[in-house]
Amino acid sequence: MNLKHLAIGVVCSLGSIPVVGLLLQQLAEAAPNDIFFGWDFYIEVVVTGLLQGVMYALVALGFVLIFKASAIFNFAQGAMVLFAALAMVGFIEMGLHWTLAFLLAAVVMIIVAILIERVVLRPMVNQEPIILFMATIGIFFVLDGLGQTIWGSNVKALDIGISQTPWFVLQGEFFPGGLRLIPTEVVAAVVGALTVTLLAVLFQYTKVGRALRAVADDHQAALSVGIPLKFIWAIVWSVAGIVGLVAGVMWGTSLGVQFSLSLIALKALPVLILGGFTSIPGAIVGGLIVGVGEQVGEVFIGPLFGGAIQDWFAYMLAMIFLLFRPQGLFGERIIERV
Amino acid sequence: MAQAAVQVDPQGDALLSVQNIEVIYDHVILVLKGVSLSVPERGVVALLGANGAGKTTTLKAISNLLRAERGEVTKGSIHFGGKRIDRQTPHELVQQGVIQVMEGRHCFEHLTVEENLLTGAYTRRDGHKAVMQDLEMVYRYFPRLKERRGSQAGYTSGGEQQMCAIGRALMSRPRMILLDEPSMGLAPQLVASIFETMKRLNEDEGVTFLLAEQNTTVALKYASYGYILESGRVVMDGAADVLSANEDVKEFYLGLSGSGRKSYRDVKHYKRRKRWLA
Known part of the structure; x- marks a missing residue:
């Protein structure tokens, strides 16, 4: 069921790419002074957007996991991303190989998850969602402060052996200069796809996955x-922590590990609204739409507004969605029967 | 006096025996004020009473779903199969064979009917094959569920959801099912069919039932023994046929009146009868 939705979503999103391209071509002809349009250039922008989108999706995934299983909007997800990345950098600085550092950071995230369950969630069982939400704001600041206290607040480079020089692939008639790809983003896309497939299988076909979905539906009945x-809950928060770690590594290698990493969570919000808070495929498709929308919007529509629309484009898109489809593209239909 | 009360066990070696329990919600609200009851192995016992009398709370005290609602058993004890269970988690209780079917069904809406049933087997450790056999068993008792196995439970009818909830409980291989208001919101025909199935499960599979019901007529027809609760106390108990014949039960719970409308002055006050001190 989930996989079917994902397939439909991907096909629809891919199908809309040439349509948007044609529209942009018309637009470029109408305002030739402002906008340059070429199909090779357009494809390159779209690919960059798609790869960027996977990175957004990775962050959004963490939110979806926790929201699905406990109906808590985990404001601290961004801080978990930062904390995980900081822990990993910390282990690398101790002289460990990055793979070992990654595993240790994953263990740290599992411990954090268990602590959150013990200290925060367990005493708050059966409280209003808004109270739990406030609690996650508390977790945000604790993790944020703790991470910077332990590992310092300066910007750290995270190097996992991916080269930063762009690749130029498919050189030929269509792409005279080759299609430009950033290696980090390509790796992120592959890792993201693997993570999502793994999670989908875990949720759909295992006993624990079934239990997770059951808890998401009705925790009293569960x-x-x-x-x-x-x-x-400990499992869900652990998985969300590890997904956060993956996101942190990917963002960390391209941006450096620093405080602002915890704010990319804000970019996950429009992704969630687009995709639906309860859907893993939704997080992916939402991420892709936001990624592509941002890039294409910035390059081809931005000049009409004087540029810099990247920062608010996603939020505007989300707002339109809220008007017409509040549960998001793949959010669970609210079933009401008496 | 208080010491003697704890020892009371009216039916000897019952499968479940609840002794003099008191339940408090949120540290302040006293909901059960000393409820005692016992259920024999393979019995069907009904817990009757009006809204708010404490039926659901009694069941939740036994299955220990209270803790998640900020309630707790502050006095008394609960024994199941000779073992004290009032400090155990629902997870441990289900493993030992006590499972509750909650009021209002509470199926997992977005899971399919079959997935709902399979969640009931979460605590089992006896392997996939045994679970599949029991799934077939549930489908034998509720053929309707087999037809609907692939639909999301949220889109099935009230009766199907009730079957799904009972089937889900059966998947845990229970010795005892605490069944809360199975008749709620269902057509009389469906209610009868649900109760018939309960009877068959009791006779053929040896499942013991403790049943909370507002529908006294149906409950007393299928149960062998009944307890009547009123504001957190057991005010009367007895064999089902004795209760059905009782004038006051007829008047207040069965809606049958032999002698026209009575004056409230003649109504017996049961709340003074403190059988938990007997």
């Missing part, structure tokens, strides 16, 4: 059939 909520 309790009544003997699903231990504490265990499930």
Whole structure:
């Protein structure tokens, strides 16, 4: 079911690329002084956007996981990304190889998840969602402060052996200079795709996955059939922490590990609104739409507004979605039957 | 006096025996004021009473779903199969064979019917094959569920959801099911069919039932013993046929009146009867 939705979503998004291209071509002809349009250039922008989108999707995924299983909007997801990346850099600075550092950072995130469950979630069982949301704001600042206290607040480089020089592929008639790709983004896209496939399989086909979805639907009923909520929550927060680590590594290698990493969570918001808070495929498709929309918007429509629309384009897109489809593209339909 | 009360166990070696429990919500609201009851192995016992009498709370005290609602058992004890269970988690209780089917069904809406049933087997450790056999067993008792196995539970009818909730509980291989208001919101025909299935499960699979019901007529027809709760106390108990024959039960719970409308002055006050001190 989930995979089918994902396939439909991907096909629709890909299908809209040439359509948008044609529209932009018309636009470029109408205002030739401001906008330059060429198909090779357009494709390059789209590809950059898609890769960027996967990075957004990785951050959004962490939100979706926790929201699905506990109906908590985890404001601290951004801080978890930062904390995970800081921990990994910390381990690398101790002289460890990055793979080992990654594994240790994953262990750190699992411990953080268990602590959050023990200290914050367990005493708050059955409180209003808004109270739990406030609690996650608390977690945000604690993690943020703690991370910087332990590992310092200066910008750190995170090097996992991916070269920063762009690749030029498919050199030929269509792309005279070759299609420009940033290696980090390509790796991020591959890792993102793997992560998502793994999560989809975990959710759809395993016993624990079924229990996770059951808890998401009705945690009292889940309790009544003997699903231990504490265990499930610890798992969900751990998985969200590890997904955060993956996102942190990917963003860290391209931007450097620093405080602003915790703010990319804000970019995940429009992704979530587009894709739906409860859908893993939604996070992916939402991420891709926001990524491509931003890039294409900035390059081809931006000049009409004097540029710099990248910062607000996604939010505007999200607002339009809220008007017409508040549950997002793939959000669970609100089933109401009496 | 208080010491003697703890020892009381009216039916000897019952499967479930609840002794003199008191339940408090949020540290302030006293909901159960000393409820005692016992359920024999393979029995069907009904817990009757009006809205807010404490039926659901009693069931939740047994299955320990109270803790998640900020309630707790502050006095008394609960034994299941001779073992004290009032400090155990729902997870442990389900493993030992006590499972609750909650009021209002509470199916997992976005899971398919079959996935709903499979979640019931979460605590089991006896392997995939045994679980699949029990799935077939559930489909035998509720053929309708087999037809609807692929639909999302949220889109099935109220009756199907009730079957799904009972089937889900069955998947845990329970010794005892705490069934809360199975008749709620269902057509009389469906209610009868649900109760018939309960009876068959009791006779053929040996499942013990403790049933909370507002529909006294149906409950007393299928149960062998009944307890009547009123504002957190057991005010009367007895064999189902004795209760059905009782004039006051007829008047207040069965809606049958032999002698026309009575004056409230003649109504017996049961709340003074403190059988938990007996």
